[in-house]
Amino acid sequence: MTEGTTARVHEAEALFSQAFGRFQARDDVEAERVLRRALAAAPEHVPSLSLLAQIAGRAGRDAEAVSLLERVIAHGTTAEAAVAGLWLGAAHRRAGRTGAAIAAYRRTVERAEDAGLLNSLGVALKELDDLSGAAASFERAIGLRPGFVDALYNLALARRDEGQTDEAVALLRQVVARAPDLPGARFALCMAHLPPLYVDAAEIDRRRADYAAELDALAAYAERTDVGALAAGVGVSQPFYLAYQGRDDADLQRRYGALVCRAMAAGRPAAPLADPPRPGERLRIGVVCGYLRDHSVWRLPTRGWVEGLDRAQFDLAGFHTGALCDAETDRARGLFERFVQGPLPFETWLARIAEFRPHALIYPEVGMDPMAVRLAALRLAPAQYSSWGHPSTTGLPTIDAYLSSDAMEPGDADAHYTERLIRLPGLSTRFEVPAAPTSASRSALGLPEDAVVYWCGQSLYKYLPVHDGVFAEIAARVPKSRFVFVEFPGSPPLTARFQDRLAVAFAERGLDASNHCAVLPRMTPQDFRAATGCAEVMLDSIGWSGCNSVLDAFAHGVPVITLPGDTLRSRHAAAMLRTVGVEDLVCATSADYVEAAVTLGLDKAARDGLGRRLKAGLGGLAQADAAAALARRLLADAGR
Template structure:
């Protein structure tokens, strides 16, 4: 038996040195002589786990437990193999049993926390992971998993600290750089988030989520060609429906609708029930038909979409709303009210299904003085919506008559965001799920909600479909009727609207004097320009078109 013990010790030395083939050969030799040697069975199972032979690992470690009884370390290793096989119930059973034998087993606590997070038991996961890092502060995986859980529990500041602790212990942990990027994006720090995603890719170029999240940051900062490249890199590694859907959105913004359509179709090939892709394909077709003047066919396309939605069970009805918005219709000079009323009805219907599923209570306005006004926008930062519309309200709203709450849905923040925060009675910002935004707005009990730019942001479109205040208004950040039955009036301007313009709006049109806003011009210095330098013929008339090219309808190309 001494010789057998010596052979097992040599096998362990090979194993620890990374000579796995030699170690496995010796473990097998030990087991040929003593088939129920618990140590050899356990360690051979660990070796199989390290080689991603997880079914073999489970079989060998379970034999070890039958031969030698349950020990915390052995149960922990068995749980890891079940975890790798995605058999989460069995993994939890193993970790729980290990902890019943040794409540202070830090690795089992960390692994239990990780599997609890995957099964959605976030608060229990947080408790286990906090205990793990308290017992073993130099445990990078536990710090990383704790950061990921805290982010999902909407505790971004502590999540950031946890991710940074993980990276201080293991700077080459690509997943931790990715998760830190996600946290920083939630905290409104897109530039820092971008740096984290790039570092994650540098460390592990096969990490598809890092490419996809980098693409989101690039899209947000309007670097659309770079965003396209990053989405395609993610798809080359992991062809997910969500990434095909996101790529389609970028291609549409790049004015490549045929390629966008193909991306949406690819999304449906991967996941035929992806409601966002189904919605986007239909809306893309509606825009094309409307462009061609085929308004009846466009309406029929919406009816087909409605029939599909009615015939399918949708786990999250909110996902479709705003996935693609018929934004371009604002730049086609006709009355779009009938079409957008149908579109708005679809949006509101889906959000009503979501409201019932979430068991939301009806809005409860404060009904006291001063009147509570909420402004919901994704552009409370340097942006045309802020500069032209919202900033004037923030500067000049009578604080004696109105209490102003600002809900900044976007993740970009700058000096203008700080100014807005300083002027509002209540200010909320940062990435959060739809339900948390609903709760944040409802807690303020607004009498009036104003949406300055419905159609330019997913979350604002979804929120506007709900009745969160007795009076809900839209403004001309997107210059077209919302078509929503939940929006009561539309704030426009006398100088924008021709006679009879009210017929173009589902909402009651309120045309404010002049341009309807208080606007502070940009402070810029004029430059002397020599027309000959860019190759312009001296004396030739110049026509300046400062808008984006897609805003000029093809029907006016002869101009």
């Protein structure tokens, strides 16, 4: 280093000290001015680059922050590069550029193999459903820093999502022992007992009992410590897969909901609530949802209600707690008089909702979006509703009523809910049938041209092992049958486990499942709809019925065979078929289901006739009075 260079570095260091003082005083404008002088003296002065990147990020100038951090990674020490890599990846992730974050983490790891970087890389990979890559990254982080709790926790979540239930539980017990106050760890331990797939019915019984015991242990822990300490973990892990066991979950959900509401309310003053509406005042209705985009929860039931409610009677606000946006988000934004876009911190959401002073809040789903359950667990409006975006009772005592479909509910459905069940007439909302894209070619999907294709495109966790035999029974009578499934996202081991189940069921009937079953890769929504059109028949999943996917089949004129059960979630397709006047595809027993599948698989004329009837009846799905029925209920509950 020359004498002149040394002098410039000393000048930059002196200026950096001044700038850092202004930064600590929250005077970012002056700090930035001084930092630019420092960088004019020494363009690659790493501390100045790092601090200026923080200021740029705080000001929302993400592109500039990214450029500055890239320079730190290139010119800094190993430790400086590692820190900059963490910041750079975080900046990309905040902007929704997960792929760019992964590239930044990997590039930095080549310079500085750091446990924190590897942990962040694993989190980003998991966001893109690369579970095996994520797990490998977490394991490398733990190898570098044994006992690294964050990486242990994240590895446990990856193993849970891969269906490695016992390993996930063991890892989470380590996490709780090492960091008993880590937000979310105790909830994650509880939910880890609910895997996505089961080998047989006996495993469901065992896992359900383990979950109940862990839930009771968590409630006991909350009683003897500070229940409010659990609040930060609410929503991080939820009992999403409980509903897929095919049982009545009201009691377990009631216990879970009581715990969650106690945790969220502990130490927090009650929120101010709106006064009853004055004569002539419009009812203020807030819709709180993480899926106000091209997602099943927005398409059904939410969009039809938002479009149909009379603005002369209702002032609607949309609180989109999710980060993802698309053309449907723009459509939603235009339908609400007020629209708040996430992601936002929890306290900010509380403030935005309080500013609106809603007379009622509707949560179209509770059980999927982490922020929605945190908000739903508090009393933020005089009346609070959930609905069948996730068709299971919430268990939350803060949710007053559950908005459901009379056509989909069985007669004794009230016992399935901790909320007051409201049976809106018919299908409860307007169903919008999507335009059918051109059907995918069979060759592109790897299917024989002469096969009898049965579309089974539901998420694999909807298929319970007790029903695996129906596919083999159909195959035994339809020799050219092909049952087409879609892989489990991010987890080849889970897909393989499902295929192993089918192999056993087919072998019991002397058949080779590989000759009859195909598993397609994940597809875009448009490609999924196109693939649906190549089928002769759609077999609705037994126990958890399809809904939006049934509409896709209807649009193509593909007959849908269904076997409704005794819960809302098993009866969507049956209600839709009855509405369009094709009740003969609604079966009473599994034997009827098999018989219908065989008949339609072998009789093209019968298929074509049913397809024409389906298309002719689609107008019935419009449910023109659905929003008016909801309006009457909201007004009645508000005392109008």
